[in-house]
Amino acid sequence: MIFRIYERYWKLWLFIPLAMLLIAVAILFNNMISTGSILARDVELSGGKMIVLEIDTAVDVDKLREKLPEASIHVTQGATSSLLIQVPYDADETGIIEELSDITIKGEPTVRSVGPVLGELFWKQTQYALIAAFAMMAIFVFILFRTLAPSSIVLLAATTDILTTMATLSLLDIKLSLPILAALLMIIGYSVDTDILLTSSLLKAKKEEMSQKLKNSIKTGLTMSFTTVAALLSIIFISGSFVLEQIAFVLLIGVLVDIPATWLGNAGWLRLWLLRK
């Protein structure tokens, strides 16, 4: 039933990923103009201090925010719970830790401080990493399919996935950090998985087989996505670790965005190109 609606209006669906891409580009472009970088950066990539404490009791985050106005505060719950406090580079972490005296803290706190100069350097390298990873992936896709149009269509879907994920992060006010960078790089590698699956099966199909082949790929692709979603949700709700939670959350957005990017966008454009040929 769903597949029939999907089949009937396939040209119409093309506009959904296209709209996603355009909105994402608009958001990121706006960030670029208003703040100078496409995503807000965490202390690791801009300089600052990060204090992580393992906590036992529930924490009144609002009260903490009042106490520490310049800090950004986050609590993760799971197998164990932790409290993350981010402050500017010149803040005094010992003073802050003393402010927390009414919270039961297990063991010593973890304190990371990144100088602003280093933050800038990391940021520069992060940008290189993202661009280089995308370029390498693109080259590999061209080698794999050896035809311009299908490869470009795959890359369009991958671009939609990555940029929409980044725009979503920006809308959710999530700042770019090294774990998030790792997750974005994973998305660059993974978002094309489903596209390769789809393209390789449609390219070899005869015209009358196309619908069936598409259905098969969608089934496989969605199974892949759903297992990933199931695994990521478990990590998000259970891990209790900021780093794992961050990585899993970004991957989750990426996997969800990949579904329309691949099955509405890539599938449609590829079909359009195959029918023209």
Next chain:
Amino acid sequence: MNKRIIMLLFFVVLSIVLIAPNPFAKGSMVTASKVPQLSAGDIIYSINDMNVDDALNKDFSGNVKIETSKGTRYVKMDGKLNITVQDVPKTNLKFGLDINGGTRALVKVNSSGVLDQTIQTLQTRISLFGLRESSFRAVEKNFIEISIAGGTKEELSELLSRQGKFEAKIPFLIRLTNGKGEITLDKTYGVTLEDGKARIGDKLVGENETFELSTIQFTVNKISQNVNLTALIFTGTDIKIVFLDPQRNLIQRTDSGYNWQFTIQLSNEGAQRFAWVTRNIPSVINYLESQIFLYLDDKLIDALNIASGLKGKAETEISITGGAQTQQEAVKEKAKIQSILRSGALPTTIEIVQLDTISPNLGQSFLYNALIAAMAAAAGVAAVITVRYKKPKLIVPMMAVSLSEIVIVLGITAGRVTIDLPFIAGIIATIGTGIDAQIIMLDEAMRKAERIETLREKLSRAFFIIFGSAGTVIAAMLPLMFLGFGLLQGFAIVTIIGVLSGILITRPAFGAIIEKIVKV
């Protein structure tokens, strides 16, 4: 049994051997020792036929028998054995700071071409101070990353931020009568005043100017009726030995706290400068009128009285003293200054650009969290697979193959790649691609074919997709390998190893397993 399955089993067994070559290892490994017969890395089995941990808390007198990996040792002891030990590692897995806790710093070296020399000096400084297990890594052209298993942030930052420039100076007065005076070094120079400036020998100098006379550097402080000078007597290069023996190292209780003291030996040239300059300083009762001031990085650390008897003598040994509130602080402060003086000055100034202290308990709970999350993730995946294929028996081979992937990655990297956050991210990436590939293979194998196709043919199409997606992951990770600072380098290495071992070892084996399951 199928060749591909045998290959997988072979690699799993090999990996287990690589991860844990000695699961039944006994004894304690020495990490630090003040007992000359034992050195770090030695393994102790028993002390006086007692359990090692118990024995270390005991006071001994007389001969102590120690069974070690290098044979039986007899040590003459009075008191506690001054060694620290840890359990002999049963696995080759190397956990990093993110998991074991510790201190990590990234320092920027402010001139080029001196990176290796800076690393050497810092290494000496840190190991002399006694922080355990430090590792140094040059990053880019002018950064050094230092990771230390023990020690506090304050200690490390103090040791790193000091350039270690040592100077000893003596200020003194040239008295003038009717605008005339003299200074005697290796020979005597006349001193006169000219238009608010002083002519010393053939040099005309004003206030705050620096000049050299008989190889000694002087600075003019003030010119009035007399001339105030400061002579630079010793610098870091004059320090020959920093004595560490108990006779020349003291910690003493005083009314207000604790005093520390240690002795250094100086070069003959420096001693000669001391002799020449002190000739010109009159003595007041038992001491000379001027003190000798010791500076470390332009900060005064000590001012010493000079006994009258030392006047004009080439003195090669001086004692440095200081004080602290508690005994522990006194010991630390002495150790810090000694290690800075012994390692010498850094070739340039350095700047700490990143300083992290990672709490060991947070690291441990991270590992625990990761394991719990992994199990929950496996359960989630299993649920989706069961709903989709309605064949619960598929879950066992899928999970087994994914688990074998983790084991193989750990085996290949054991002892070579540190297990830290990026490593775990890499494992997540590996398992992700693994499960995706398994689903692709299952679907291709179970699909009803439109044409007559063998299972092999179907799987070979699956492999095209799998190679394709593995290739894109590797391509995306490659640039990270060459990115400076090793940002996410561990992540890239683990992901690439995982994906490669996946397509070369585990995927073919999974194909063979499917062939069996689907046939039935």
